[in-house]
Amino acid sequence: MKSVILVGSARNESNTLKLAQRLQKEGEFELINLLEYKIGHYDYEHQYTEDDFIPLMKKIIEKYDTIVFATPVYWYAMSGMTKVFFDRITDLITIEKDLGRQLRGKNMAVITTSNGGNLGDDFWHPFKHSASYLGMNFLGGEHTINGMDNENAVANFLDFFKVK
Template identity: 30%
Template sequence: MTTLFINGSSRTAGNTVALGERLLTDIPHQTIHLIDQHLNFDCDYRDTGHPQADPSDDYQQLMARFATADDIVLGTPVYWYNMTGQLKTFVDRWFDSFTTGFPFAGKRLYLVVVGADDPQHKALGIGQSLQDSCDWLKMTYMGATIVTADGPHDVAQMAQLPADFTALRERLLAATAVVSRETKSN
Protein backbone atom coordinates (compact mmCIF):
# COMPACT_ATOMS: atom_id res chain seq x y z
CA MET A 1 0.00 0.00 0.00
CA THR A 2 1.47 3.31 -0.97
CA THR A 3 -1.40 5.79 -0.50
CA LEU A 4 -3.14 6.59 2.77
CA PHE A 5 -6.07 8.96 3.32
CA ILE A 6 -6.33 10.26 6.89
CA ASN A 7 -9.70 11.87 7.54
CA GLY A 8 -9.59 14.44 10.34
CA SER A 9 -13.31 15.16 10.23
CA SER A 10 -15.74 13.95 12.89
CA ARG A 11 -17.91 12.68 10.02
CA THR A 12 -16.98 9.44 8.32
CA ALA A 13 -19.26 10.12 5.36
CA GLY A 14 -19.27 13.93 5.06
CA ASN A 15 -17.78 16.46 2.68
CA THR A 16 -14.17 15.95 3.74
CA VAL A 17 -14.36 12.23 3.04
CA ALA A 18 -16.18 12.85 -0.24
CA LEU A 19 -13.46 15.28 -1.34
CA GLY A 20 -10.67 12.89 -0.35
CA GLU A 21 -12.33 9.96 -2.08
CA ARG A 22 -12.87 12.02 -5.25
CA LEU A 23 -9.20 12.97 -5.19
CA LEU A 24 -8.30 9.29 -4.82
CA THR A 25 -10.68 7.92 -7.47
CA ASP A 26 -9.04 4.90 -9.15
CA ILE A 27 -5.99 5.11 -6.87
CA PRO A 28 -5.63 2.15 -4.50
CA HIS A 29 -5.58 3.48 -0.95
CA GLN A 30 -6.59 2.92 2.64
CA THR A 31 -8.68 5.36 4.65
CA ILE A 32 -8.28 6.05 8.37
CA HIS A 33 -10.94 8.06 10.20
CA LEU A 34 -9.25 9.71 13.16
CA ILE A 35 -12.61 9.97 14.95
CA ASP A 36 -12.50 6.15 15.23
CA GLN A 37 -9.03 6.20 16.82
CA HIS A 38 -7.96 6.90 20.37
CA LEU A 39 -5.23 9.55 20.39
CA ASN A 40 -3.81 11.19 23.50
CA PHE A 41 -2.37 14.68 23.44
CA ASP A 42 1.37 14.99 22.97
CA CYS A 43 3.48 15.20 26.13
CA ASP A 44 6.93 16.71 25.85
CA TYR A 45 9.26 14.42 27.77
CA ARG A 46 12.54 15.93 26.59
CA ASP A 47 15.12 16.25 29.35
CA THR A 48 13.18 13.94 31.68
CA GLY A 49 14.61 10.51 30.90
CA HIS A 50 11.07 9.35 30.05
CA PRO A 51 10.72 8.01 26.48
CA GLN A 52 8.96 10.35 24.03
CA ALA A 53 6.13 7.89 23.45
CA ASP A 54 2.69 6.97 24.74
CA PRO A 55 1.85 3.30 24.19
CA SER A 56 -1.61 3.72 25.79
CA ASP A 57 -3.38 4.86 22.61
CA ASP A 58 -3.66 4.01 18.88
CA TYR A 59 -0.86 6.29 17.69
CA GLN A 60 1.77 3.58 17.13
CA GLN A 61 -0.66 1.49 15.06
CA LEU A 62 -1.54 4.55 12.97
CA MET A 63 2.13 5.28 12.38
CA ALA A 64 2.77 1.68 11.36
CA ARG A 65 0.28 2.24 8.54
CA PHE A 66 1.72 5.70 7.85
CA ALA A 67 5.18 4.12 7.48
CA THR A 68 4.01 1.94 4.59
CA ALA A 69 2.65 4.87 2.58
CA ASP A 70 4.53 6.96 0.05
CA ASP A 71 1.61 9.36 -0.41
CA ILE A 72 -0.40 10.72 2.52
CA VAL A 73 -3.63 12.65 1.97
CA LEU A 74 -4.77 14.58 5.03
CA GLY A 75 -8.37 15.81 5.09
CA THR A 76 -10.00 18.30 7.41
CA PRO A 77 -12.90 20.70 7.58
CA VAL A 78 -12.07 24.20 8.76
CA TYR A 79 -12.79 24.45 12.49
CA TRP A 80 -12.21 27.86 14.02
CA TYR A 81 -9.69 28.87 11.33
CA ASN A 82 -7.66 25.70 11.66
CA MET A 83 -7.65 21.93 11.22
CA THR A 84 -9.78 19.79 13.50
CA GLY A 85 -8.53 18.90 16.95
CA GLN A 86 -8.28 15.24 15.92
CA LEU A 87 -5.93 16.05 13.05
CA LYS A 88 -3.93 18.57 15.09
CA THR A 89 -3.37 16.02 17.85
CA PHE A 90 -2.21 13.46 15.28
CA VAL A 91 0.21 15.94 13.68
CA ASP A 92 1.48 17.05 17.10
CA ARG A 93 2.32 13.43 17.88
CA TRP A 94 4.66 13.30 14.89
CA PHE A 95 7.19 14.73 17.35
CA ASP A 96 7.11 11.38 19.19
CA SER A 97 7.98 9.58 15.97
CA PHE A 98 10.59 12.12 14.93
CA THR A 99 12.49 11.60 18.19
CA THR A 100 12.75 7.85 17.48
CA GLY A 101 13.95 8.20 13.87
CA PHE A 102 10.67 7.48 12.08
CA PRO A 103 11.17 7.52 8.27
CA PHE A 104 9.24 10.67 7.34
CA ALA A 105 11.76 11.75 4.68
CA GLY A 106 10.59 11.32 1.10
CA LYS A 107 6.89 10.91 1.87
CA ARG A 108 4.55 13.16 -0.11
CA LEU A 109 1.75 14.99 1.70
CA TYR A 110 -1.46 16.31 0.11
CA LEU A 111 -4.14 18.34 1.86
CA VAL A 112 -7.90 18.46 1.25
CA VAL A 113 -9.90 21.09 3.13
CA VAL A 114 -13.62 21.83 3.19
CA GLY A 115 -15.30 24.84 4.75
CA ALA A 116 -18.57 26.69 4.55
CA ASP A 117 -17.48 30.26 5.15
CA ASP A 118 -14.60 31.57 2.99
CA PRO A 119 -12.32 28.55 3.50
CA GLN A 120 -9.85 29.77 0.85
CA HIS A 121 -8.94 32.53 3.29
CA LYS A 122 -9.64 30.85 6.62
CA ALA A 123 -7.69 27.67 5.80
CA LEU A 124 -4.43 29.41 4.87
CA GLY A 125 -2.86 28.62 8.23
CA ILE A 126 -3.60 24.91 7.86
CA GLY A 127 -1.64 24.62 4.66
CA GLN A 128 1.22 26.73 5.97
CA SER A 129 1.60 24.73 9.18
CA LEU A 130 1.65 21.45 7.26
CA GLN A 131 4.07 22.81 4.68
CA ASP A 132 6.42 23.94 7.47
CA SER A 133 6.07 20.54 9.18
CA CYS A 134 6.90 18.78 5.93
CA ASP A 135 9.97 20.95 5.45
CA TRP A 136 11.20 20.11 8.95
CA LEU A 137 10.52 16.37 8.54
CA LYS A 138 11.96 16.22 4.98
CA MET A 139 8.60 15.26 3.49
CA THR A 140 7.36 16.88 0.29
CA TYR A 141 4.29 19.08 0.62
CA MET A 142 2.44 18.55 -2.67
CA GLY A 143 -0.23 21.21 -2.14
CA ALA A 144 -3.84 21.62 -1.15
CA THR A 145 -7.31 21.84 -2.51
CA ILE A 146 -9.84 23.94 -0.65
CA VAL A 147 -13.55 23.57 -1.40
CA THR A 148 -16.51 25.60 -0.19
CA ALA A 149 -19.35 23.35 0.95
CA ASP A 150 -21.89 23.43 3.76
CA GLY A 151 -24.57 20.75 3.38
CA PRO A 152 -23.46 17.22 4.32
CA HIS A 153 -23.49 15.96 0.71
CA ASP A 154 -22.45 19.10 -1.19
CA VAL A 155 -19.04 17.83 -2.32
CA ALA A 156 -20.42 14.52 -3.55
CA GLN A 157 -22.98 16.40 -5.65
CA MET A 158 -20.61 18.97 -7.16
CA ALA A 159 -20.39 18.55 -10.93
CA GLN A 160 -17.14 20.49 -11.05
CA LEU A 161 -14.43 20.98 -8.47
CA PRO A 162 -12.02 23.94 -8.40
CA ALA A 163 -8.81 24.15 -10.43
CA ASP A 164 -6.65 23.51 -7.35
CA PHE A 165 -8.40 20.13 -6.98
CA THR A 166 -7.57 19.18 -10.57
CA ALA A 167 -3.96 20.29 -10.15
CA LEU A 168 -3.56 18.36 -6.88
CA ARG A 169 -5.11 15.23 -8.41
CA GLU A 170 -2.73 15.44 -11.37
CA ARG A 171 0.26 15.65 -8.98
CA LEU A 172 -1.07 12.66 -7.02
CA LEU A 173 -1.70 10.63 -10.18
CA ALA A 174 1.81 11.37 -11.46
CA ALA A 175 3.39 10.42 -8.12
CA THR A 176 1.42 7.19 -7.74
CA ALA A 177 2.16 6.22 -11.36
CA VAL A 178 5.89 6.52 -10.65
CA VAL A 179 5.55 4.40 -7.50
CA SER A 180 3.47 1.85 -9.42
CA ARG A 181 6.12 1.57 -12.17
CA GLU A 182 8.90 1.23 -9.59
CA THR A 183 7.00 -1.50 -7.74
CA LYS A 184 6.39 -3.46 -10.95
CA SER A 185 10.05 -3.30 -11.99
CA ASN A 186 11.31 -4.64 -8.63
Protein backbone atom coordinates in the same frame (compact mmCIF):
# COMPACT_ATOMS: atom_id res chain seq x y z
CA MET B 1 3.12 5.33 -5.39
CA LYS B 2 0.95 4.14 -2.51
CA SER B 3 -1.09 6.91 -0.94
CA VAL B 4 -3.23 7.12 2.14
CA ILE B 5 -5.83 9.73 3.04
CA LEU B 6 -6.06 10.49 6.76
CA VAL B 7 -9.54 11.83 7.47
CA GLY B 8 -9.58 14.24 10.41
CA SER B 9 -13.25 15.12 10.86
CA ALA B 10 -14.95 15.30 14.27
CA ARG B 11 -17.86 13.18 13.05
CA ASN B 12 -18.56 10.04 11.09
CA GLU B 13 -20.57 10.41 7.86
CA SER B 14 -18.78 13.72 7.45
CA ASN B 15 -18.30 16.04 4.47
CA THR B 16 -14.60 15.34 4.72
CA LEU B 17 -15.06 11.57 4.69
CA LYS B 18 -17.34 11.91 1.63
CA LEU B 19 -14.67 13.96 -0.13
CA ALA B 20 -12.03 11.37 0.76
CA GLN B 21 -14.26 8.59 -0.55
CA ARG B 22 -14.72 10.47 -3.80
CA LEU B 23 -10.96 10.82 -4.18
CA GLN B 24 -10.59 7.16 -3.36
CA LYS B 25 -12.77 6.33 -6.35
CA GLU B 26 -10.80 8.54 -8.70
CA GLY B 27 -7.29 7.78 -7.57
CA GLU B 28 -5.18 5.13 -5.93
CA PHE B 29 -5.87 6.11 -2.36
CA GLU B 30 -6.47 4.05 0.72
CA LEU B 31 -8.40 5.62 3.54
CA ILE B 32 -7.89 5.87 7.28
CA ASN B 33 -10.53 7.57 9.41
CA LEU B 34 -8.71 8.96 12.44
CA LEU B 35 -11.98 8.88 14.39
CA GLU B 36 -11.68 5.11 14.53
CA TYR B 37 -8.41 5.34 16.46
CA LYS B 38 -7.55 6.38 19.95
CA ILE B 39 -5.00 9.14 19.62
CA GLY B 40 -4.34 11.10 22.78
CA HIS B 41 -3.03 14.63 23.03
CA TYR B 42 0.73 15.07 23.03
CA ASP B 43 2.24 14.44 26.44
CA TYR B 44 5.73 15.74 27.33
CA GLU B 45 6.11 12.70 29.63
CA HIS B 46 5.00 10.29 26.89
CA GLN B 47 2.55 8.61 29.25
CA TYR B 48 0.21 7.21 26.64
CA THR B 49 -2.05 4.37 27.69
CA GLU B 50 -3.65 2.09 25.11
CA ASP B 51 -3.00 4.65 22.47
CA ASP B 52 -3.03 3.85 18.77
CA PHE B 53 -0.70 6.57 17.48
CA ILE B 54 2.64 4.75 17.30
CA PRO B 55 1.23 1.46 15.88
CA LEU B 56 -0.82 3.45 13.36
CA MET B 57 2.19 5.54 12.36
CA LYS B 58 4.32 2.39 11.96
CA LYS B 59 1.71 0.99 9.58
CA ILE B 60 1.47 4.25 7.62
CA ILE B 61 5.24 4.62 7.28
CA GLU B 62 5.69 0.99 6.24
CA LYS B 63 2.92 0.98 3.67
CA TYR B 64 2.63 4.42 2.07
CA ASP B 65 4.81 6.92 0.21
CA THR B 66 2.25 9.71 0.33
CA ILE B 67 0.17 10.96 3.23
CA VAL B 68 -2.84 13.11 2.40
CA PHE B 69 -4.47 15.04 5.23
CA ALA B 70 -8.18 15.49 4.55
CA THR B 71 -9.38 18.00 7.09
CA PRO B 72 -12.52 20.04 7.59
CA VAL B 73 -11.87 23.70 8.23
CA TYR B 74 -12.73 24.52 11.82
CA TRP B 75 -12.18 28.14 12.79
CA TYR B 76 -10.02 28.93 9.76
CA ALA B 77 -7.61 26.13 10.62
CA MET B 78 -7.12 22.37 10.45
CA SER B 79 -9.47 20.32 12.66
CA GLY B 80 -8.53 19.51 16.24
CA MET B 81 -8.24 15.83 15.31
CA THR B 82 -5.70 16.65 12.59
CA LYS B 83 -3.81 19.00 14.90
CA VAL B 84 -3.61 16.37 17.66
CA PHE B 85 -2.16 14.00 15.05
CA PHE B 86 0.44 16.61 14.08
CA ASP B 87 1.34 17.31 17.70
CA ARG B 88 1.92 13.60 18.20
CA ILE B 89 4.40 13.55 15.32
CA THR B 90 6.65 15.18 17.95
CA ASP B 91 6.99 11.62 19.35
CA LEU B 92 8.73 10.70 16.09
CA ILE B 93 11.47 13.23 16.62
CA THR B 94 11.94 12.39 20.30
CA ILE B 95 11.12 8.87 21.54
CA GLU B 96 10.71 7.19 18.11
CA LYS B 97 13.43 8.87 16.07
CA ASP B 98 14.08 5.84 13.86
CA LEU B 99 10.47 5.91 12.79
CA GLY B 100 10.55 9.67 12.25
CA ARG B 101 13.59 9.41 9.98
CA GLN B 102 11.60 7.12 7.71
CA LEU B 103 9.27 10.00 6.88
CA ARG B 104 12.11 11.61 4.92
CA GLY B 105 11.44 11.58 1.22
CA LYS B 106 7.74 10.79 1.61
CA ASN B 107 5.09 13.15 0.25
CA MET B 108 2.43 15.18 2.00
CA ALA B 109 -0.70 16.75 0.49
CA VAL B 110 -3.80 18.35 1.98
CA ILE B 111 -7.43 18.70 1.00
CA THR B 112 -10.11 20.53 2.95
CA THR B 113 -13.87 20.99 3.14
CA SER B 114 -15.40 24.21 4.40
CA ASN B 115 -18.46 26.43 4.13
CA GLY B 116 -16.72 29.50 2.82
CA GLY B 117 -14.04 30.50 0.37
CA ASN B 118 -12.36 32.78 2.88
CA LEU B 119 -9.13 30.86 3.30
CA GLY B 120 -5.86 32.19 2.01
CA ASP B 121 -2.51 30.60 1.42
CA ASP B 122 -1.71 30.97 5.12
CA PHE B 123 -3.86 27.91 5.74
CA TRP B 124 -1.14 25.68 4.24
CA HIS B 125 1.66 27.16 6.39
CA PRO B 126 1.70 24.47 9.16
CA PHE B 127 1.55 21.66 6.62
CA LYS B 128 4.25 23.07 4.34
CA HIS B 129 6.62 23.85 7.17
CA SER B 130 6.00 20.60 9.05
CA ALA B 131 6.67 18.67 5.84
CA SER B 132 9.89 20.58 5.32
CA TYR B 133 10.97 20.04 8.95
CA LEU B 134 10.38 16.31 8.60
CA GLY B 135 12.19 16.07 5.26
CA MET B 136 8.96 15.38 3.38
CA ASN B 137 7.92 16.86 0.03
CA PHE B 138 4.84 19.08 0.23
CA LEU B 139 2.85 18.38 -2.94
CA GLY B 140 0.23 21.06 -2.27
CA GLY B 141 -3.16 21.77 -0.81
CA GLU B 142 -6.60 22.29 -2.26
CA HIS B 143 -9.76 23.72 -0.71
CA THR B 144 -13.25 22.51 -1.52
CA ILE B 145 -16.41 24.35 -0.54
CA ASN B 146 -19.58 22.51 0.46
CA GLY B 147 -22.46 22.76 -1.96
CA MET B 148 -20.32 24.08 -4.77
CA ASP B 149 -19.12 22.36 -7.86
CA ASN B 150 -15.81 21.04 -6.61
CA GLU B 151 -14.72 19.42 -9.85
CA ASN B 152 -11.88 21.91 -10.35
CA ALA B 153 -10.58 21.57 -6.82
CA VAL B 154 -10.64 17.78 -7.03
CA ALA B 155 -9.01 17.81 -10.48
CA ASN B 156 -6.31 20.21 -9.24
CA PHE B 157 -5.75 17.97 -6.26
CA LEU B 158 -5.38 14.87 -8.42
CA ASP B 159 -2.87 16.79 -10.57
CA PHE B 160 -0.46 16.91 -7.62
CA PHE B 161 0.06 13.20 -8.11
CA LYS B 162 0.64 13.28 -11.84
CA VAL B 163 4.09 14.78 -11.40
CA LYS B 164 5.22 11.60 -9.74
